[in-house]
Amino acid sequence: MESLKARIETLTQEIKSIVPANAEELEAYRIRFLGTKGLVRDVFGGMKDVPAEQKKEAGQLLNAFKQLAEAHYESFSHLQQGNAGNASFADFSLPGADIALGTRHPLRIVENKIVEIFERLGFAVAEGPEIEDDWHNFTSLNMPEDHTARDMQDTFYVAQNPDWLLRTHTSSVQARVLEEGKLPVRVICPGRVYRNETISARAHCFFHQCEGLYIDENVSFADLKQTLYAFVTEMFGPDIRVRFRPSYFPFTEPSAEMDISCTVCGGSGCSLCKHTGWVEILGCGMVHPDLLRNFNIDPEKYSGFAFGMGVERITQIRYQVNDLRLYSQNDVRFLRQFTTNT
Structure with missing residues (x-):
């Protein structure tokens, strides 16, 4: 510890005695003290030899030394800028500085991909309001007045008598499309929905859905299965396997949950699929x-x-994001990981 103090004191005096006269001397100072192989970094390497009980004190000394070296360099920064105003040193033929470009949000990337696939299958895009009435959000979709989804613990109500609420699913858009009375109907309905849930890594008070609807003569469950199989092979690749499990939804009969083979472990079992080999992706x-x-x-x-x-x-599933909160925290370190041309 004493040898470290002595070295810091010696280098401190040397720094104070250096008075660069031009940009070249200032750059030499930067390389000697602040460069990747400079003395500041070298002195920090002595931290490993300091006893554990003295590391706190040593860390404070080292930080103060580093700040001194950087401040001394900054105090002569005008030497670097001295030629900036001299037009003879400006080469206007050089390319300009790059402009940093952003990227689309990961949710928008995936939503666009979903819509693109279903558009190729003949589905049009339909949108609707995020503040809905009871008829379009619940009653018309075969949800009776005593249905649990109507409880204020599950739904954000804006007004009551009559009831207005933040839509809980984009099925309300399907209701508005059917209300127009134009058949056949083949639409995909992307959008944000809201539910009164505690925010955690696995749940949020708002999220995004893509719902689809196809109404025509002689539509069968086989059509449903083949449509969804075409979607998952486009989204996850031709080797994906699917299965349908019986389920219940008030607006469909029969109803099913659709699973795909885990894209991480290939079906052998991992944390994403909870060691079952299957991942649930949608209801239908x-x-x-x-x-x-x-x-x-x-x-x-x-x-x-x-x-x-x-x-x-x-x-x-596509990007192995394990925390829903990341999508809405606007952390650029997270968002910059996603790039796309769509």
Whole structure:
């Protein structure tokens, strides 16, 4: 420790005695003291020889020494700028400084990819308001008044009697499309939705969905399966495997959850798939006949399927992002990792 103090004192006196006269001498000072192989870094290397009980004191001395060396350099920075105003040293034929370009948000990258795939399958894009009424968000979609989703613990209500709320799914956009009465219907509905949930690594009070709807004559569950299989092979590659599990949704019957083989472990088991080899990506099913009747569509003549997926979920699988909060924290260190041309 004493030898370190003595060396710092010696170098401090040397720094104070240096008075650069021009830019070349200032650069020589920078290289000698502040360069990657300079004396400041070399002195910091002596920290490893300091006893543990004295490391705090040594660290304070080293930091003060480094600040002194940097401040001395900055005090002569005008020497570097001395030629800046001399036009004879300006070469206007040189290219300009690069302009830093941003990139799209990872959620937007994935959402655009989802929409692009379904547009190639013949789906149009439909959008709707984020503040919805009860009819479009709940009642028309076969959710009765006592449905749990209507509880204020699950939904953000803006007003009541009549009820207005932040939409809980983009199915409300499907309702507005069906309300127009133009058949057949084949739409994909991307957008932000809101649910009253505690914010954590796995849940957030807002997130993004892409829901799809296809209504026409003679639409079958086979059409649903083939459409979704085409989507996942485009999104995750031709080697992906899928499975459908029976489920329940009030607006579809029959209903199913769709899983894909884990893209990380290939099905052998890992933390992403919870060692099952499968990852759930969306819910789907055949449109409930009562829902069709709500929009004056004859279920004896028309049938259809619907599906819905979370954009965050697909992004997690593609980029292995393990914390939902990262998407909304605006941390440029996180966002700069994603680049795309779309």
